[in-house]
Amino acid sequence: MTEPVAASGYVGRLVSLVLAFGRVGTFGFGGGPSMIPLIRTEAVTTNGWMSDEEFMELYAVASSLPGPIATNLAAYFGWQVAGLPGSLSALTGLIAPSGLTIVGLGGLYAATKDSAAVQDALAGIRPVVIALLLGVAISFAPRALASHLRPGPLLKATLVVVAFAVAAFTDVHPAFLIVAGAGAGLALRRLW
Numbered sequence: 194m195t196e197p198v199a200a201s202g203y204v205g206r207l208v209s210l211v212l213a214f215g216r217v218g219t220f221g222f223g224g225g226p227s228m229i230p231l232i233r234t235e236a237v238t239t240n241g242w243m244s245d246e247e248f249m250e251l252y253a254v255a256s257s258l259p260g261p262i263a264t265n266l267a268a269y270f271g272w273q274v275a276g277l278p279g280s281l282s283a284l285t286g287l288i289a290p291s292g293l294t295i296v297g298l299g300g301l302y303a304a305t306k307d308s309a310a311v312q313d314a315l316a317g318i319r320p321v322v323i324a325l326l327l328g329v330a331i332s333f334a335p336r337a338l339a340s341h342l343r344p345g346p347l348l349k350a351t352l353v354v355v356a357f358a359v360a361a362f363t364d365v366h367p368a369f370l371i372v373a374g375a376g377a378g379l380a381l382r383r384l385w
Contacts (some may be wrong), residue, residue: 200244203275206274206275206279207275207278207279208282210271210274210282210283211282211285212286213235213236213239213286214235214267214270214282214283214284214286214287215286215287215290217231217263217267217287218287218290219289219290223261223319224261225261225262226262226326227320227322227325227326228262228287229325229329230251230326230328231260232263232266232267232270232326233248233329234268236248236270242270242273242274243273245272245332245336246336249336251266252333255269256371257371258370263287263364264284264288267284267286268284270279271283271284282335287314297383330342348381352374352377356370356373
């Protein structure tokens with residue numbers, strides 16, 4: 194009797210992964226960055242797959258990997274919950290809604306892209322995506338700035354401002370900023 198329960202539990206985890214990431218794929222309009230708050234809600238709040246701190250650490254690693262952030266996160270959570278079939282389930286849930294939507298609505302968009310109503314709707318969505326990203330950044334900031342580095346808050350705030358300025362006002366690739374941030378953290382750890 195315990196065998197079917199275990200199998201049912203495993204299948205249930207696969208189904209929960211498809212559904213969780215299906216919701217992310219359905220409501221995450223605007224690409225990977227807009228999906229991060231949704232993935233966080235599914236992984237931390239709804240399903241309890243990990244804590245906020247673990248999510249923040251995973252997000253930092255997934256951001257430095259090649260490929261879209263949302264698929265990197267989905268593959269990891271799926272692996273954590275149910276191994277390789279879990280990764281495939283999470284990726285299927287994430288990709289299926291947008292794939293089906295692209296196939297189904299691609300022609301409609303091509304026919305209506307110059308419409309004022311479509312342009313106005315897209316203009317209204319963009320600020321929402323920015324607000325979602327700012328919300329994630331604000332929720333991460335206290336934990337990120339209260340890291341294990343010994344330098345005070347002024348030095349950490351300076352690193353944030355410099356990294357932002359370089360990212361916003363130069364053509365430096367984000368990967369270089371991530372590597373530089375890791376290097377700065379290691380150097381500061383050795384100094385203090």
